[in-house]
Amino acid sequence: MLRLILHRLLWLPLVLLVVLAATTWLMRAAPGSPFAAEKQVDREIQEQMLKKWGEDKNGRQWFVAYLKGLVRGDLGPSYRVQGRTVNDLLGSALPVSLTLGLLALFLALLVGVPAGFLAGLRQNSLWDYGSMALALLGISLPAFVVGAVLVIVLVFNWNAFPVGGWGALSQLPLPAVTLAAPFAAVIARLSRAGVLEVVHEDYVRTAKAKGLPKGEIVLKHLIRGAILPVVSYLGPAAAAIFTGSFVVEKLFRIPGMGMHFVNSAINRDYLLILGVVLVYSTLLVLFNLVVDVAYGLLDPRVRLGK
Amino acid sequence: MTAAPAPPPDAVEGRSLWQDGLRRLLRNRAAAASAMFLLVLVAACVAVPFFVDHKTRRTAAKFEAPGYSEKTRMFHVFGTDDLGRDLFARCFYGGRISLLIGVVATLVAVAIGTVYGSLAGYVGGWTDAVMMRIVDVLYGVPYMLIVLLIMVAVGERGLVPIFAALGLFQWLTTARIVRGQVLSFKNREFVQAARTIGSSGGRIVFRHLLPNTMGPVIVYSTLMVPSVILQEAFLSYLGLGVQEPHTSWGLLASEGARAINPIETYWWLLTFPALFLASTLLALNFLGDGLRDAFDPKGRRA
Numbered sequence: 001m002l003r004l005i006l007h008r009l010l011w012l013p014l015v016l017l018v019v020l021a022a023t024t025w026l027m028r029a030a031p032g033s034p035f036a037a038e039k040q041v042d043r044e045i046q047e048q049m050l051k052k053w054g055e056d057k058n059g060r061q062w063f064v065a066y067l068k069g070l071v072r073g074d075l076g077p078s079y080r081v082q083g084r085t086v087n088d089l090l091g092s093a094l095p096v097s098l099t100l101g102l103l104a105l106f107l108a109l110l111v112g113v114p115a116g117f118l119a120g121l122r123q124n125s126l127w128d129y130g131s132m133a134l135a136l137l138g139i140s141l142p143a144f145v146v147g148a149v150l151v152i153v154l155v156f157n158w159n160a161f162p163v164g165g166w167g168a169l170s171q172l173p174l175p176a177v178t179l180a181a182p183f184a185a186v187i188a189r190l191s192r193a194g195v196l197e198v199v200h201e202d203y204v205r206t207a208k209a210k211g212l213p214k215g216e217i218v219l220k221h222l223i224r225g226a227i228l229p230v231v232s233y234l235g236p237a238a239a240a241i242f243t244g245s246f247v248v249e250k251l252f253r254i255p256g257m258g259m260h261f262v263n264s265a266i267n268r269d270y271l272l273i274l275g276v277v278l279v280y281s282t283l284l285v286l287f288n289l290v291v292d293v294a295y296g297l298l299d300p301r302v303r304l305g306k
Numbered sequence: 307m308t309a310a311p312a313p314p315p316d317a318v319e320g321r322s323l324w325q326d327g328l329r330r331l332l333r334n335r336a337a338a339a340s341a342m343f344l345l346v347l348v349a350a351c352v353a354v355p356f357f358v359d360h361k362t363r364r365t366a367a368k369f370e371a372p373g374y375s376e377k378t379r380m381f382h383v384f385g386t387d388d389l390g391r392d393l394f395a396r397c398f399y400g401g402r403i404s405l406l407i408g409v410v411a412t413l414v415a416v417a418i419g420t421v422y423g424s425l426a427g428y429v430g431g432w433t434d435a436v437m438m439r440i441v442d443v444l445y446g447v448p449y450m451l452i453v454l455l456i457m458v459a460v461g462e463r464g465l466v467p468i469f470a471a472l473g474l475f476q477w478l479t480t481a482r483i484v485r486g487q488v489l490s491f492k493n494r495e496f497v498q499a500a501r502t503i504g505s506s507g508g509r510i511v512f513r514h515l516l517p518n519t520m521g522p523v524i525v526y527s528t529l530m531v532p533s534v535i536l537q538e539a540f541l542s543y544l545g546l547g548v549q550e551p552h553t554s555w556g557l558l559a560s561e562g563a564r565a566i567n568p569i570e571t572y573w574w575l576l577t578f579p580a581l582f583l584a585s586t587l588l589a590l591n592f593l594g595d596g597l598r599d600a601f602d603p604k605g606r607r608a
Contacts, residue, residue: 019446026452030459133588140532140587142539142556145580148563156568243448247543262544265454273451281446 001296008289012282017067019281020274024063027273066274075278076271080263086275089260093244094279096166097256101242103172104179105234108241111180112187113230119188120195120226121218131188138185143247147178151251164252175252179245183237187230194226201225224298231298235291239284243276327521330600337596340589347586351401358398361551364390372574385574388565393558393574397582400553404583407468407554408535414473415534416527419480424511424519426481427488438485441478449475453537457546468547472534483526487519521601528594532587539583555583 069076075086115135119128138146154160154174165171198204199222207221244258257276264272332338364386372385372393384393426437456471491497492515500510539556541547543563548554562576 015446018443022443023447023451026447027455030455136588136591137584140536140584140591141580142536142543142559142583144539144543144563145559145576145583148566148576152566152571152573156566156571247540261448261451262454265451266458266544266546268455268458273455277448277451280448284446 001293004296005289005293008285008292012285015285016278016281020066020277021063023274023277024059024066024270027268027270028059028062030268066271070278075275078272079269080267080272081269086271089272090257090275090279093255093257093260096254097244097258098242100172100175100179100248100254100256101238101244103176104183105238105241107176107180108183108187108237109230112184113191113227115184116188116191116193116230117195117218117223117226120192120199123196128192132192135185135188138181139189141181143178143182143245144251146181147174147248147251150174150178164254166254171252175248175254178251179241179248183241186233186237190229190233191226194229195222197229198222198225228295228299231291231294235288236284238287239280242283243280327597327601331596334596334599336592337600340592340596343589344586344593347401347589348405351398351405354398355395355402358395359392361391369570369572369575384578385572387558387561387575393578396553396558397555397578400555400558400579401582401586403465403548403552403554404535404538404556405586407465407472407538407548408531410469411473411476411534411538412527412530414469415476415530416480416523417477418474419477420484420516420519420523422477423481423484423486424488424516427485428492428507428511428515430489430492434485438482441481444475444478450537450540453541454544454546457541465548465552468538468541471541472537476530476534480523480526483522484516484519487522488515491515491518525594525598525601528590528597532590532594535583535587555579555586559583 066076073087075090078084078086078089081089112135115131119131122128151163151174155163161174162168162171164175204217204221207217212220242257243261244254244256246258246262248254249256249258257279260272261276263269264276331341369388370382370386370390372383374381380392382392382394384397387393387396422437422441426434452475453471456474457467460467460471488511497510497514500514505513535556538547538554539559542554542557543560548557558579559576562572562574562579565572565575
């Protein structure tokens with residue numbers, strides 16, 4: 001186990017390097033230039049940037065210059081947001097997105113897992129159909145519709161919550177629910193499938209034959225196997241949820257990562273793009289590692305790291 | 307669920323895997339109803355825009371609520387939008403484009419993924435290893451970021467860039483599925499038989515291997531169409547998707563979401579497009595789930 005963790009952490013820089021290189025290649029291969037857009041960058045800044053992060057350099061020199069900065073922990077300046085560095089921008093957005101994401105992830109699990117388990121344990125019951133239809137609806141509605149409906153009902157009609165913003169506790173629930181909805185839906189579907197997968201396994205039948213109470217069977221025997229599909233989904237899901245959602249952030253005026261994610265691409269703010277990708281891939285690799293470790297702990301049949 | 311009635315003893319007849327799956331699919335009421343619904347919807351989206359007018363702007367009749375409008379002296383089932391256009395007509399016109407984008411982008415992605423995956427799986431060895439590592443790396447790059455970069459780079463936007471942006475980078479999972487299937491089939495007897503009678507590699511892949519991979523691919527594609535439609539909705543929300551005067555459900559719904567303000571809720575602008583979007587995606591997801599249950603041997607019920 002320890003070897004697996006160490007092994008993966010040693011590989012992390014290489015994985016990041018390759019992903020960053022691929023992103024650099026893709027964004028530079030796309031036609032156009034960050035300085036060609038109609039939004040003009042200050043001339044002096046532009047020249048300064050061109051010298052250090054210049055378009056005139058070829059891709060490899062450019063990438064090496066970036067890596068040199070990266071080793072020192074310097075992600076470079078933003079092309080678009082004047083006078084701010086990428087460290088600056090991500091440093092203030094990341095804590096916001098992590099807080100909101102943690103809450104949303106918790107919510108999604110709290111709703112999704114029990115709903116999916118109940119649906120799976122009572123397959124083809126009214127409860128099963130109801131919760132699965134609701135889950136499909138959660139996947140089928142764009143976030144801007146879910147968020148807009150919440151705003152109309154809870155903010156405009158009932159005045160139960162403030163319109164948006166960041167910093168007060170009362171501003172948390174609506175964006176967290178909007179962010180959590182599609183994830184809760186997927187989690188519910190996965191845990192239902194997980195339950196159906198293990199419910200006919202021999203070890204569950206043995207537990208039944210021993211005469212264990214139903215609750216104990218579910219909590220002690222069934223849950224370990226049934227939760228596995230959810231656990232493996234949590235790796236990519238956590239990376240996505242912690243890097244925020246543009247729609248949620250725009251709707252509720254939250255200064256999070258999702259904004260940078262979209263705006264960096266729209267503005268072709270190269271260094272900000274790489275910064276965002278760096279955060280996303282790091283989270284992805286780390287959470288996938290956590291998932292693999294959890295897998296080994298949950299399922300005795302899985303043996304990790306030789 | 308009651309078991310299907312046993313066939314009469316004189317009607318013993320061989321059934322292929324596909325017929326078997328189709329029977330199971332039709333027995334699944336949600337999936338069968340979804341398929342019907344989708345057929346009707348597609349027909350309506352193709353036909354309705356020919357008969358109702360989705361273009362005329364009536365500046366005097368902006369934001370008319372659903373029902374009879376005194377100003378236009380016409381009946382607007384879904385009301386009118388910010389330019390006085392009939393929302394009912396625009397919903398069906400938008401459906402054309404949403405469905406078109408969903409299907410075409412999915413086809414692009416599935417085609418690339420199938421070719422890539424079968425090549426990797428069939429050739430094997432180093433080629434396979436390198437090709438699949440490339441897939442792994444691309445998985446690490448946030449997909450939407452690439453789509454946005456393309457949409458921004460293209461600038462002037464018709465439908466083709468949207469097909470390309472959404473389709474060209476979504477083949478990764480298809481490639482993995484196809485490769486897995488090809489790997490599991492390529493050493494079977496029927497492939498060896500084909501090889502011994504001198505079939506070329508291309509013939510083996512296209513005539514013998516690919517037909518066997520199509521089951522999971524079709525299931526996955528059905529589930530990909532709704533996610534592509536949602537991605538288009540997100541692009542439209544950013545103003546990078548379908549452009550006026552064309553429209554899509556995503557664009558209509560995002561315009562509806564934008565029209566919200568505390569004083570006046572033009573609820574119909576959000577409700578109707580969202581209803582179309584959600585019911586279509588719901589049906590596609592039900593159908594995809596039904597297909598998976600019907601064609602996945604593991605899910606077979608007694």
